[in-house]
Amino acid sequence: MSLNNFVVSAEGLKVVLIYTDKLGLTAEQILREAGLRTDIPELPRHFITMGEFSQFFQAACKLTGDPYLGLHIGNHSNLDALGIVGQLYRYSRNTIEGTQRITKYLPLLHTIFNYELEETADQVSIFLTPCNPTEEATFANRHLVELAIAFTRHGIQHGTQSKINPLEVHFSWPLTAEEETHYAGILETRVKGGQVRNQLVYDREPCTKPHVFYDPTLLKALEASANAGLQFSPWSSNDLQKALLIMNAEEKERSRIARNLHDGVCGTLAAVKMHLSAVQAQYPFRESADFQQALQLLDEVSNEVRKTAHSLMPEVLQNYGLDEALNRYCQNLSPCSTARINYYRSGDPVRFERGFELATYRIAQELLHNAIRHAKATEVLVQLCLDDDIVLTIEDDGIGFQKEQLSPGSGLDNLQQHVTSLGGVINWDSNTGEGTSVTITFPAAHLHYKI
Secondary structure, eight states: OOTTSEEEETHHHHHHHHHHHTTTOOHHHHHHHHTOOTTGGGSTTOEEEHHHHHHHHHHHHHHHTOTTHHHHHHHHOOHHHHOSHHHHHHTSSSHHHHHHHHHHHOHHHHHHEEEEEEEOSSEEEEEEEESOOOSTTHHHHHHHHHHHHHHHHHHHHHHHTSOOOOSEEEOSSOOOHHHHHHHHHHHTSEEEOSOSSEEEEEEHHHHTSOOTTOOHHHHHHHHHHHHTTGGGSOOOHHHHHHHHHHHHHHHHHHHHHHHIIIIIIHHHHHHHHHHHHHHHHHSGGGGOHHHHHHHHHHHHHHHHHHHHHHHHOOHHHHHHOHHHHHHHHHHHHGGGSSSEEEEEEESOOOOBOHHHHHHHHHHHHHHHHIIIIISOOSEEEEEEEESSSEEEEEEEOSOOOOGGGOOTTSHHHHHHHHHHHTTOEEEEEEOTTSOEEEEEEEOGGGOOBOO
């Protein structure tokens, strides 16, 4: 493939910019340093050459002072920003099947790498071989391989919700002892440089274990999205619908688990309590302190399981909408937390597309959890404005934080990516010891009303 072929979407630059933006660098600074057009990231379906991508990476490394930029981006990448890799792993039968689907359905990988899976009786290897082995593309190839290897490892762990880690990672270029140590620290495994091929080597046994989220129906929707290039295309209303489809499918899985907890586990615990109560009436140890404590612990476990089931399956959201769901959640949460929680709504209550309501509800849950558990707030105010735009504001009087804590891969960074993927904007106003105010705005143009 000629270096002059236009093979890399400008969206690929945004993968780098997501990381460098946290370091205080703007896209314009890097592109100007690279001698490229500063409006490239805003041009839909614009493509650049591998040579230009090398210029871009060289400029980014120079300005950030980070010679391992690709490795660090891959290790801190947010799955929502990079696409559906984690989802393909999660809903596949096992890690091997997930990797096979990724090699087939992520077209960008095949313009930059030959992305291959090989199996033996004991091991599974994922190989990445650059498609443009020219001198001019060397700089970009190295950083893209670093990014893809770190991200693949991260994506497999996140998607499978497991601690699976490679046995070894091989790179085709020589590494000094210091570099091998640095790479090993990021990838949390043994690293070898100067090898024949770039690869991640896994023990076969954990790669064959069934995934609890395996869903063949959902996989078809994910494959269709991957084929359409959703993961590297500018977000459109159609793409948003696809993202909501994925979230709806995840919620169905949560509902299934919640029903199993509520109807199965809670029912079994209730039966155990009945049997113990019958035993208590027949034997003299019924007044024993240990026996009474056992009954009390059983009640506590039952309550915890019931609360978990209700949290996983917010029926009130489905039946009454976002306003009522947030109101009841705050009412129920306040008595069992250390903070006093007040909820207010302005504007007429309106129903929105179910996936949108669900995503916003989950975001509010996470922010409330942060305020109570991490910020140690004593008072929390939740406000939902339903006028032209949707505006969700959550304020607390907790310990606050510095905005530098919005580091790539952190919980706050992931939350920001989640809001952005829904077409919204999130703003934090916080200082250490002065509480936190979070405002999320979803412009009316992005809303999906129920009909």
